[in-house]
Amino acid sequence: MRLLIAILALPLCAQPIYDILIRNGHVIDPANGRDARMDVVITGNKIVRVAENLPAAHAREVIDAGQFYVTPGLIDIHTHVDAQGAQLNVNPDHNCLPSGVTTAVDAGSSGHKNFEHFKRLVIDRSQTRVLAFLNIVGAGMYGAVEQDVFEMDPDAAAAMIRKYPGIIVGIKTAHFKPPGWDAVDRAVKAGTLANVPVMVDFHPMEKYPELVLERMRPGDIDTHFYGRLTPQLDANKKMQPYILAARKRGVLFDVGHGSGSFWFRIAVPAIQQGFLPDTISTDLHKSSIMLPRANMITTMSKFLNIGMTLQQVIERSTIRPAKAIRRSDIGTLSEGAIADVALIALDRGKFAYLDSGHGKLIGDRRLRCALTIRNGKVVWDEQGLSLTDVSRAGPYSNFK
Amino acid sequence: MWKLALFLIATFASAQNYDLLIKSGHVIDPANSIDARRDVAIKGNTIARVAPDIPTAEARKVIDASGLYVTPGLIDLHAHVYGYSGSIFPDDTALTTGTTTVVDAGGAGYRTFDDFKKTIIDRSRTRVLALINIAGGGMTGSASEDNVADMLPDKTAAVIKANRDTIVGIKCAHFSHPGWDAINRAIEAGRLAGVPVMIDDKIFTNAGRHSREKLLDRMRPGDLHTHVFNDRQLEVIDRFTGKLQPWILEARRRGVLFDLGHGGGSFLWPVAIAAAKQGFYPDTISTDLHSSSILIPQSDMPNCISKMMLLGMTLPDAIARSTVAPAKAISRYPELGTLSEGTLADIGLFALRDGVFAYKDAWQKKMLGTKKLECVATIRNGRLVFDTEGRGFPEWTTAGDYTVIP
Numbered sequence: 001m002r003l004l005i006a007i008l009a010l011p012l013c014a015q016p017i018y019d020i021l022i023r024n025g026h027v028i029d030p031a032n033g034r035d036a037r038m039d040v041v042i043t044g045n046k047i048v049r050v051a052e053n054l055p056a057a058h059a060r061e062v063i064d065a066g067q068f069y070v071t072p073g074l075i076d077i078h079t080h081v082d083a084q085g086a087q088l089n090v091n092p093d094h095n096c097l098p099s100g101v102t103t104a105v106d107a108g109s110s111g112h113k114n115f116e117h118f119k120r121l122v123i124d125r126s127q128t129r130v131l132a133f134l135n136i137v138g139a140g141m142y143g144a145v146e147q148d149v150f151e152m153d154p155d156a157a158a159a160m161i162r163k164y165p166g167i168i169v170g171i172k173t174a175h176f177k178p179p180g181w182d183a184v185d186r187a188v189k190a191g192t193l194a195n196v197p198v199m200v201d202f203h204p205m206e207k208y209p210e211l212v213l214e215r216m217r218p219g220d221i222d223t224h225f226y227g228r229l230t231p232q233l234d235a236n237k238k239m240q241p242y243i244l245a246a247r248k249r250g251v252l253f254d255v256g257h258g259s260g261s262f263w264f265r266i267a268v269p270a271i272q273q274g275f276l277p278d279t280i281s282t283d284l285h286k287s288s289i290m291l292p293r294a295n296m297i298t299t300m301s302k303f304l305n306i307g308m309t310l311q312q313v314i315e316r317s318t319i320r321p322a323k324a325i326r327r328s329d330i331g332t333l334s335e336g337a338i339a340d341v342a343l344i345a346l347d348r349g350k351f352a353y354l355d356s357g358h359g360k361l362i363g364d365r366r367l368r369c370a371l372t373i374r375n376g377k378v379v380w381d382e383q384g385l386s387l388t389d390v391s392r393a394g395p396y397s398n399f400k
Numbered sequence: 401m402w403k404l405a406l407f408l409i410a411t412f413a414s415a416q417n418y419d420l421l422i423k424s425g426h427v428i429d430p431a432n433s434i435d436a437r438r439d440v441a442i443k444g445n446t447i448a449r450v451a452p453d454i455p456t457a458e459a460r461k462v463i464d465a466s467g468l469y470v471t472p473g474l475i476d477l478h479a480h481v482y483g484y485s486g487s488i489f490p491d492d493t494a495l496t497t498g499t500t501t502v503v504d505a506g507g508a509g510y511r512t513f514d515d516f517k518k519t520i521i522d523r524s525r526t527r528v529l530a531l532i533n534i535a536g537g538g539m540t541g542s543a544s545e546d547n548v549a550d551m552l553p554d555k556t557a558a559v560i561k562a563n564r565d566t567i568v569g570i571k572c573a574h575f576s577h578p579g580w581d582a583i584n585r586a587i588e589a590g591r592l593a594g595v596p597v598m599i600d601d602k603i604f605t606n607a608g609r610h611s612r613e614k615l616l617d618r619m620r621p622g623d624l625h626t627h628v629f630n631d632r633q634l635e636v637i638d639r640f641t642g643k644l645q646p647w648i649l650e651a652r653r654r655g656v657l658f659d660l661g662h663g664g665g666s667f668l669w670p671v672a673i674a675a676a677k678q679g680f681y682p683d684t685i686s687t688d689l690h691s692s693s694i695l696i697p698q699s700d701m702p703n704c705i706s707k708m709m710l711l712g713m714t715l716p717d718a719i720a721r722s723t724v725a726p727a728k729a730i731s732r733y734p735e736l737g738t739l740s741e742g743t744l745a746d747i748g749l750f751a752l753r754d755g756v757f758a759y760k761d762a763w764q765k766k767m768l769g770t771k772k773l774e775c776v777a778t779i780r781n782g783r784l785v786f787d788t789e790g791r792g793f794p795e796w797t798t799a800g801d802y803t804v805i806p
Contacts, residue, residue: 090492094694264796289492290786352790358805359796380695384758384766387696390669393765 018059019043019376020386025065025343029072030315031322031332040070042339045376050333063385065343068370071314072331073102073340075321076296078199078223078256078281080141081106081130082122087142088285092128095284097380099296100342100369103330104128105321107199107223107256107283108135108172112153112160115140115168123167127379129340131325133172133199134161136187146175152186158193169325170221174201184215197221197324199254203229209242218250221324225253225277226270227261227356237269244275252324255303257294257356258283262302264355271306279321280313292354297344297369302353305363310346313367343371343385418443418459419782420792425465425749429472430720431738440470442745445782450739461806463784463792465749468776471719472739473500473746474701475726478598478626478661478686481528482516483507483538486664486690490526493689495786497700498748498775501736502526503726505598505626505661505688506533506571509544510552510559513567521566525780527746529730530563531571531598532556534586545574551585557592568730569624573600578608583618590623596729598624598659603632611635612647621655624729628658628682629675630666630762637674644678652683657729660708662699662762663688667707669761676711684726685718697760702750702773707759710769715752749777749791 020042027038027050034050041049041059056062076096081104082089089109096104110118115134123130136152139145161168171191176183184202191198199221204211208231212222224230232243247253255262255277280300288294300313322331329337347366354360372380381387418441427438427450439454440447456462476494479502480487490502508516513532521528534551537544544550560567570593572586583599590597599619603611611634615625627633636648636658652658660667660682675681685704693699705718713721727737735743751774758766778786787793793805 091488091691093691094488095492097695265799265801268796286489286491290495291784293788352788354787354790354793355796356804357796357799357802358790358793359799359802360790360793361796362790378696381760382698382758384760384768387758387760387764387766390673390761390765390767393669393763396668396670396763 016043016048019061020373021054021056021059021062022065022070022341022343023056023062025068025070027070027333028311028314029333030311031072031319031328032334034333035311040333040341042373042376045339047333047335047337047339049335061386063371068343068345069310071100071342071344072318072333073342073372073374074100074296074317075103075105075331076101076281076284077105077279077321077325078107078254079104079284080109081284082109088287090284090286090289092122092126092130095289095295096128097372097374098369100344100372101296102129102340102342102372102374104130105169105325106130106132108133108174109141111135111138111140112156113138113140115160119164119167127374129374131167131169133170134168136171136173136183136190141174147177149182152183154186154190154193157190161194161196166327168196169327170197170199172199172201176202179204181215184211188215188217188220191217191220196326199223201256205231212246212251213242213249216251219252221252221254221279223254223256223281224258224261224283225255226263226267228263228266232270233266239270239273239275252278254279255281255299256283257281257288257292257299258285259287259292259294260356262292262294262356264359264361268306271308276308276312277316279324280316281321291358292356297367298353301351301363301365301367302361304365304367305353305361339373339376341373342369344368345370416458416460418448419461420779420784421454421456421459421462422465422470422747422749423456423462425468425470427470427739428716428719429739430716431724431734432740434739435716438470440739440747442779442782445745447739447741447743447745449741461792463777465791467751469715469750469752471498471748471750472723472737473748473778473780474498474722475501475503475737476687476689476701477503477659477684477726477729478505478688479503480505480507480688480690482520483512483540484690486692488690488694489520490524490528493694493700494526495778495780496775497702498750498778499701500527500746500748500778500780501529503529503531503568503730505531506539506573509533509536509538510556511536512538513559513563517563517566525785528566529568530566531569532560532567534570534572534582534589539573542574542576546576548581548585551582553585553589553592556589560593560595568732569595570597571600572597575601578606580609580618583614587618587620587623590620596622596624598626600626600661601633603635615651615656616647616654619656622657624657624659624684626659626661626686626688627663627666628660629668629672631668631671633666636680637671642674644675644680648680657683659684660686660704661688662686662693662697662704664690664692664697665762667697667699667762669765669767672711681708681711681713683721684729685722686726696764697762702775703759706757706769706771706773709771709773710759710767745779745782747779748775750774751776
C-alpha cells in the first residue's frame, strides 16, 4: 500500500517547472522519428520533455506554435564566419540565428596556426554554436598560401584537432589548384590521425572518380556537389555511375551553395533522378548571401521547391549533418539535449529563388524561421511570439 | 547619303540606350515631389531618366517593379560599422534592406579614422560615411569616451578637412562625467570644420547638464540629437504629465534636428506613442543597428520605417525622413537621397505587405501592425546587388546552359 502511494505520488513530486513550453507545434525531429503535433518543454538550457498535451500551467512562458513546424536548431556544416567580417566571412549570429541555424561549422577559415585566434575572436564570442573544419593549410583560407604544400602539415593539424575535440570536427581542404593529390592526401592523413572526417573542395575533373572512389574515405564529405566543377551528370544529364558507387561506399555529398556552387540546371535533374544531398549547407559568405540569397532557410526552400519533402529537407539540415560531424548530441529534440530549437513557417504563395548563376526558379512554398532558441534562450523572434504586447507591458520601470 | 541617315535613324530607334530599366514601379522621390507610377532608367552608374513610360526595348536589362515602391537608396544616419564592440560589417545588413548609404556614428576618432577607412570604408560595397568621434580613440569604451584630454577639436577638425569625401560630421557619445566638456569640444570641432555634431547623451543625477540647456543654448542649428524616443537620453515627454516638453519644440524651431537612432535601448513604444499623438516625429529615421539591436528588436531601416508608419507617419513622409532629410542633415543633398536624373543610381525597391506583424521595441515589447515594408531589391551604384524575387533575372529553364547571368 505504501508503495502504491509512493508510485502514485511520484509523478506529482517529479513534476518540473517548465521555463518554456512550445505548444502544439508540428514537431519534425527525424533523429527520434517524430513527425506530429506535440509540445516541447525547455527547462534551463535543456529539452526536458516532448509529448502531447502538456500542462501549460506549469510553464513560465508559453509559446503558441500552432502555425509552425518545430525542429531541432538547424546545422549548417559549410559556413565562413567571423564576427568582425574578415575577408569574405560574415557574422555568424546575424546571418545564422534568423535562419534557425544554431550550429554553424566554419569550413576551413583557419588552420592550425590561427585556429586559436579564430576561437577567441569568433567561437567564444558568438551566440551561435560555432564549430570548425580545420584547414589543412596552417595559415587557413587566406589566398596564395592555400597553394603551398609545405603549409599542409598533417601532424600539426591533427594535434590541434585533438586539443579541441568536438569543436574542431574535421579537416578542410579547399581551393588547391595544382594537379595531383598533395592537398587531398595530406588532409586525409590528418583526418586519419585525428579520427575526423575531411571536407573536400577540390575539383580534379577527369580524375574525379579517383577522388571519390579511392582517395576519400567513407564519411568524408565532398562539398559543392551541385556546382559546375563537379562532373556529376553526363551529357544527357544522367547521374554518373561513379557518384552512386561513391555514395554506396559512404562518401557524403554536401550542398555548399555559395556564390558559385548551386545550379538549378544541375540540381533539378539530379534530384529528379533521386540523388538527394546528404547534407544541406550554405557556404555562407559576403557574396553568397546577396543575389543567390544562400542563407540556410532560403537554401532549404530551394530544395523543397525542387521536390524534396519537408521531412527530407529538415533531416538533411539537422541530424544528418550532426552525424556527418560526429556530433549526434545536436540536431535532435531528444530529452536531455541542449535546447536548440527552430520554429519554422511554411508560407504558400508565389516565391522566386535564384541559383549561383542567377537563374530563377519560381516556387509555391517558402520556409521562414519565425523563432530561434539557442541554449534555452530565445535569440530570434520575428513575430514576437515570446514577447508581451505593449498594451499589457505595464510601466516601463525596469530596463528590459 | 540618305541611306546612311536612314541607317542611323534605325539604329537609334532600336538602340538600347539604357543598361537597366526599372519598369512599372510606384516611385516615391520626395525631393522631386514624385509620388506616382514612373519608370526609372539607368545608364552606367547614373540615373538617366525618370518618366511615365520608357519602352523596355531601350534597355539591356529590365526589372519588373510592378506592385513595388521605388525609392532613393535609403540613408541610415546612425549605423555602427567600426570601432564599437557591437559594430557590424555594413553590406549584409544594409544592402539587403535597401540601404545604400550608412553613416557610422562615432566608431572612429581622429586617431583611428585611417584604420576605419582602410579596413571597412574602402572594402564595402555600401557607401560608408562617418561621423567622427570627438574622443580620439573612438567608441571603444569609457577609457576613450571619457578621456577629455584626448578630445581635441583642432586635430579632429584637421582629419575632417583631410577627408571631406567621407567624414560628414562629429559624434559625441556616452560621456559619463558631469559637465559640458565633451559636448563643448565636439561643437567646437564642428565649428572649426563646418560640420554638424550628433549628440548621444544620457540623463543622470548630478550631470550638471540639462536637456533644455543642451538643446537651446549649446547645440547649433543643424546639430542632431539622436535616440529621440529614449526617455533616459532626452526627456521628450514629461514623465509626470505625459506632455511634450515645450523646449523640444523650441529646439526644433531653432533648427536642432532629432534623429531616431533606434538601437538596442533607444526606441520605447510608450515614449514614441505619446510623442506621435502630440505630432512629434523624428526628423531623420535611423537604426543604430548593432549586434544587440539587429536580432530581437530588428531595427533595420525598413522595420524602423514600418514602426513610424504604425505611429501614423505616411509612407512618403517616412521615405523623405530616410532619404532626403538625412542627406540634407549631412550636407550631401542633392547628390544623395534623390532619384534626380544625373545622380548616382542608388535605389531601393520595396513591397508594402499586408498581414499581422509584430514590431518590437528596445525593451522587447511588441506592438502589432498590419503593414510591413520589406526590401525586395537594391541597386547600388547602378548595379542590381540584391533581388529576393528574382525580378531582374530569367527562369533557369529558359536560360540554357547559362553561366553567371549579369
